[in-house]
Amino acid sequence: MIVNSVGFQTLVKREMVRTFSIINQVIWPPVIQTLLYVFIFGLGLGSRIKEVQGVSYAQFLIPGLIMLQLIDQTYSESSSSVFQGRFMNSIQELLIAPLSAIEIVLGYVVAGVVRAIFIALLITALGAVLVHAAPSDWALYLLTIVLVAILFSSLGIIFGLLAEKFDHIAVLTTFFITPLVFVGGVFTSMQLLPPLLQKISLVNPMFYMIDSFRYSYIRTGDVPLAVSLGVVTTLAVAAFVVALRMTAVGFKLRT
Amino acid sequence: MNGAVPALRIENLVKRYGDFTAVDGISFVVPEGQFFGLLGPNGAGKTTTINAIVGLAKITGGSIALFGHDVVRDWRAARGTVGLAPQEYNFDRYLNIRDVLIFQAGYYGLRGPAVAKRADLLLERFDLTSKAKLVYTKLSGGMKRRLTLARALIHQPRLVILDEPTAGVDVELRLELWSMLRELNTNGTTIILTTHYLEEAEELCDRIGIIHAGKLVALETTKKLIGEGSLQDIFLELTRR
Numbered sequence: 001m002i003v004n005s006v007g008f009q010t011l012v013k014r015e016m017v018r019t020f021s022i023i024n025q026v027i028w029p030p031v032i033q034t035l036l037y038v039f040i041f042g043l044g045l046g047s048r049i050k051e052v053q054g055v056s057y058a059q060f061l062i063p064g065l066i067m068l069q070l071i072d073q074t075y076s077e078s079s080s081s082v083f084q085g086r087f088m089n090s091i092q093e094l095l096i097a098p099l100s101a102i103e104i105v106l107g108y109v110v111a112g113v114v115r116a117i118f119i120a121l122l123i124t125a126l127g128a129v130l131v132h133a134a135p136s137d138w139a140l141y142l143l144t145i146v147l148v149a150i151l152f153s154s155l156g157i158i159f160g161l162l163a164e165k166f167d168h169i170a171v172l173t174t175f176f177i178t179p180l181v182f183v184g185g186v187f188t189s190m191q192l193l194p195p196l197l198q199k200i201s202l203v204n205p206m207f208y209m210i211d212s213f214r215y216s217y218i219r220t221g222d223v224p225l226a227v228s229l230g231v232v233t234t235l236a237v238a239a240f241v242v243a244l245r246m247t248a249v250g251f252k253l254r255t
Numbered sequence: 256m257n258g259a260v261p262a263l264r265i266e267n268l269v270k271r272y273g274d275f276t277a278v279d280g281i282s283f284v285v286p287e288g289q290f291f292g293l294l295g296p297n298g299a300g301k302t303t304t305i306n307a308i309v310g311l312a313k314i315t316g317g318s319i320a321l322f323g324h325d326v327v328r329d330w331r332a333a334r335g336t337v338g339l340a341p342q343e344y345n346f347d348r349y350l351n352i353r354d355v356l357i358f359q360a361g362y363y364g365l366r367g368p369a370v371a372k373r374a375d376l377l378l379e380r381f382d383l384t385s386k387a388k389l390v391y392t393k394l395s396g397g398m399k400r401r402l403t404l405a406r407a408l409i410h411q412p413r414l415v416i417l418d419e420p421t422a423g424v425d426v427e428l429r430l431e432l433w434s435m436l437r438e439l440n441t442n443g444t445t446i447i448l449t450t451h452y453l454e455e456a457e458e459l460c461d462r463i464g465i466i467h468a469g470k471l472v473a474l475e476t477t478k479k480l481i482g483e484g485s486l487q488d489i490f491l492e493l494t495r496r
Contacts, residue, residue, distance in 0.1 A: 003331065004331070004362075004364045005364075006361055006364045006365065006366050007361060007362045007363065007364050009361070010358055010361025010362055010366070011362070013358075013361070014347065014349075014350070014358055017349055017350065017354075018349045021349050022349075088345060088348065089341075089343060089345035090345050090346060090347045090348065092311060092341070092345055093345070093347065093358075093359055093362060094362060095310060095311055096309045096310055096311060096334060096337075096339050097334060097359075097362035097363050098330070098331040098332075098334040098335050098362075098363060098364065099362055100331070250313060254310065254311055254312060254313050255272070255303075255306065255311065255312045255313070
């Protein structure tokens with residue numbers, strides 16, 4: 001599958017260099033935003049809520065906040081990297097090299113996974129220190145991060161290829177990702193919603209990502225874990241296949 | 256000209272964009288070791304041909320082989336043989352210029368001390384050592400042009416394609432680049448050059464192909480092509496039809 005492993009690793013490294021050269025856009029915003037959410041919603045308003053799913057509201061909030069930031073940063077980074085590469089033509093460095101479509105797509109996706117794990121660990125450490133929330137199932141914690149990062153890195157590649165200007169990249173974030181994540185269980189359990197909203201939540205893919213990830217913290221969820229993981233895995237595989245296909249045919253890459 | 260297999264073989268290459276035919280059935284061979292000039296007016300199909308050779312443009316019809324490797328069927332081997340110095344500066348803005356070279360080598364599957372050493376040698380050869388830690392946006396136009404060439408050479412390709420390598424540079428740098436290109440060719444690297452400066456082609460190229468409206472309208476050694484006249488006269492005659 002990967003023949004030019006050095007080329008693939010070089011692309012992953014390049015993406016990490018990019019991430020740390022714009023650290024104020026990629027790493028610190030999710031950390032600071034999480035701090036603000038924890039103080040205002042978790043410790044401030046949350047002190048008036050007794051318990052949610054057997055834990056304090058602040059502890060309930062942490063896994064949702066990690067997902068919120070991961071989804072946003074993973075998509076933003078891979079979409080802007082691909083689009084910027086197209087816009088500046090620097091992506092031609094990859095296209096003329098002996099790198100296959102799978103090596104290029106995996107390069108972006110693996111970098112997205114590494115970036116996601118790094119951001120998640122930072123926020124997890126904050127949660128542990130501030131509200132004593134820590135994962136109890138590290139394997140599920142990592143598995144969910146990896147699946148969600150694959151999904152949103154792949155979506156980033158797809159929209160980085162589709163976009164004609166930077167503004168187009170924001171369409172998915174503004175009109176789909178952010179609203180769906182906010183109503184997908186970051187701030188509240190589905191069980192607390194009215195019956196109609198509970199049913200609507202079930203068609204929101206973000207709900208399954210957050211529910212699966214929260215399971216790694218509190219070992220309980222709104223739907224069975226196998227269902228959540230099944231939905232997330234299916235979406236991740238589908239998005240990866242589409243990103244790979246678009247790259248393989250040279251969609252907006254090769255004239 | 257020391258290889259039985261040519262550096263480049265193009266057979267009946269066609270490239271269409273919708274209804275527009277950018278390249279219309281051109282065929283030519285560039286033997287290994289040759290300094291070949293590909294000339295033509297703006298929009299003639301030169302850059303499209305180059306893009307088809309390096310894999311940036313999908314071929315509509317015909318075939319291209321680099322050192323016997325078909326660029327579609329055997330693309331991985333074909334791409335390893337060629338280095339491209341494009342006309343525009345498309346460097347990675349997040350890397351310093353030494354890393355631009357090292358990462359480019361990485362994409363070609365090369366890494367380690369030998370690559371770092373070659374990057375340093377190229378920076379020295381192109382008088383860029385003192386700028387090694389800068390990003391390319393901090394370089395002058397001439398330095399960027401030299402960096403383009405250095406990047407094309409980092410993986411030691413057997414064929415280098417130069418798209419307008421001296422566009423926008425002053426006379427002094429142009430002469431310096433000519434000297435570098437001659438040295439490169441003397442050391443065995445096949446070179447394909449596109450240029451708008453006819454005196455550049457006349458000065459450097461062993462053989463010249465002229466493209467006009469997607470068709471190859473001349474293919475001859477520089478000496479024969481010029482004959483008793485000048486390359487400019489021949490070029491204007493062929494491309495004004």
